[in-house]
Amino acid sequence: MKLDNIEWLFFDVGSTLVSEEKPFLHRLHEIADAVNEPFDAIQNKVTQLYKEKKKGERVLIQEYGIERPRWRSEDEELFPESYECLERLSKEYKIGVIANQLPGTAARLEKHGVLKFIDIVIASAEEGLEKPDRRIFELAYQELVVSLRMLS
Numbered sequence: 001m002k003l004d005n006i007e008w009l010f011f012d013v014g015s016t017l018v019s020e021e022k023p024f025l026h027r028l029h030e031i032a033d034a035v036n037e038p039f040d041a042i043q044n045k046v047t048q049l050y051k052e053k054k055k056g057e058r059v060l061i062q063e064y065g066i067e068r069p070r071w072r073s074e075d076e077e078l079f080p081e082s083y084e085c086l087e088r089l090s091k092e093y094k095i096g097v098i099a100n101q102l103p104g105t106a107a108r109l110e111k112h113g114v115l116k117f118i119d120i121v122i123a124s125a126e127e128g129l130e131k132p133d134r135r136i137f138e139l140a141y142q143e144l145v146v147s148l149r150m151l152s
Contacts, residue, residue: 030069090117
């Protein structure tokens with residue numbers, strides 16, 4: 001059942017289509033090792049910072065003055081429902097992604113087997129813009145318009 005007047009649906013990547021739990025926990029373990037604190041203590045601090053609407057691990061990295069551990073995108077996992085959801089929705093709608101992600105987002109979506117369902121990928125690291133900056137959404141809109149013109 002297609003909704004009237006809706007042609008496009010946009011998704012985020014992290015914690016929406018893809019689970020980032022493993023790479024996130026890996027990063028927290030590396031922070032704990034770097035500062036010689038128990039993992040549970042670091043995890044509790046990060047959780048508290050997020051409750052305060054702060055980017056937990058970024059704040060700790062800055063406070064401890066350590067190098068930011070590499071994000072291990074190879075540990076990301078597609079949520080089981082994501083494939084079927086995108087497959088079904090792509091039959092009725094154009095699908096876009098707007099995400100605060102590292103370079104190579106489209107390649108990672110391809111690795112997960114879902115890029116074939118996605119028409120536009122806008123990733124913050126590749127565009128130099130990050131949500132919630134409205135310009136990243138404007139860029140996605142511009143890409144959408146270009147895509148529509150190419151279909152006409």
